[in-house]
Amino acid sequence: xxxxxQHPSTLSVQEGDSAVIKCTYSDSASNYFPWYxxxxxxxxxxxxxxxxxVGEKKDQRIAxxxxxxxxxxxxxxxxxQPEDSAVYFCAASPxxxxxxxxxxxxxxxxxx
Amino acid sequence: xxxxxxxxxxxxxxxxxxxxxxxxxISNHLYFYWYRQILGQKVEFLVSFYxxxxxxxxxxxxxxxxxxxxxxxxxxxxxxxxxxxDSAMYFCANPTAGGRTDTQYFGPGTRLTxx
Numbered sequence: 001x002x003x004x005x006q007h008p009s010t011l012s013v014q015e016g017d018s019a020v021i022k023c024t025y026s027d028s029a030s031n032y033f034p035w036y037x038x039x040x041x042x043x044x045x046x047x048x049x050x051x052x053x054v055g056e057k058k059d060q061r062i063a064x065x066x067x068x069x070x071x072x073x074x075x076x077x078x079x080x081q082p083e084d085s086a087v088y089f090c091a092a093s094p095x096x097x098x099x100x101x102x103x104x105x106x107x108x109x110x111x112x
Numbered sequence: 113x114x115x116x117x118x119x120x121x122x123x124x125x126x127x128x129x130x131x132x133x134x135x136x137x138i139s140n141h142l143y144f145y146w147y148r149q150i151l152g153q154k155v156e157f158l159v160s161f162y163x164x165x166x167x168x169x170x171x172x173x174x175x176x177x178x179x180x181x182x183x184x185x186x187x188x189x190x191x192x193x194x195x196x197x198d199s200a201m202y203f204c205a206n207p208t209a210g211g212r213t214d215t216q217y218f219g220p221g222t223r224l225t226x227x
Contacts, residue, residue, distance in 0.1 A: 043218040
């Protein structure tokens with residue numbers, strides 16, 4: 001099955017700096033890659049996603065890049081704010097309706 | 113936009129007891145999923161439902177687990193004889209009502225504590 005690895009496990013940045021979280025996957029059949037933000041005690045919330053036919057997607061301060069050849073994808077948050085502090089999970093899925101394989105999470109702390 | 117809802121928000125039970133977790137998914141969608149998250153760990157897939165049948169299940173989803181759709185709208189996850197290691201957050205999820213089937217939106221979760 002699919003194996004998703006995520007780095008780093010913790011990340012601290014100063015407010016206004018950029019944060020980058022990286023994930024790798026093993027199954028070349030994976031074609032959908034969502035990112036979730038989870039605040040303490042709350043549900044994972046989808047913040048951005050990308051499909052394998054696209055190399056990059058941006059939504060305001062958040063962007064995701066995908067390198068299919070290398071089987072890795074990254075989340076980029078620019079101009080970080082304290083409210084960006086949370087645990088971020090990447091995931092990969094091979095088919096519509098299939099399960100999501102989650103990474104181990106990155107705890108992001110934005111220092112005011 | 114409609115959301116997935118779950119009850120109860122917190123369930124405390126004694127080891128060996130049966131628990132039933134409930135979820136009301138976004139309506140009119142054929143796909144449905146259960147995940148669990150042990151405290152401080154990643155989200156793990158349990159089981160998926162498609163068109164009222166289990167379509168996929170993980171190694172975690174052993175014989176003590178079952179999933180049903182008792183009344184056509186609600187979904188339940190039953191754990192027959194709970195163990196200490198079943199303590200976790202349990203999330204149900206399904207795609208948005210907007211027609212996309214590749215993404216998954218999570219319910220608020222049920223925190224299960226097994227004593």
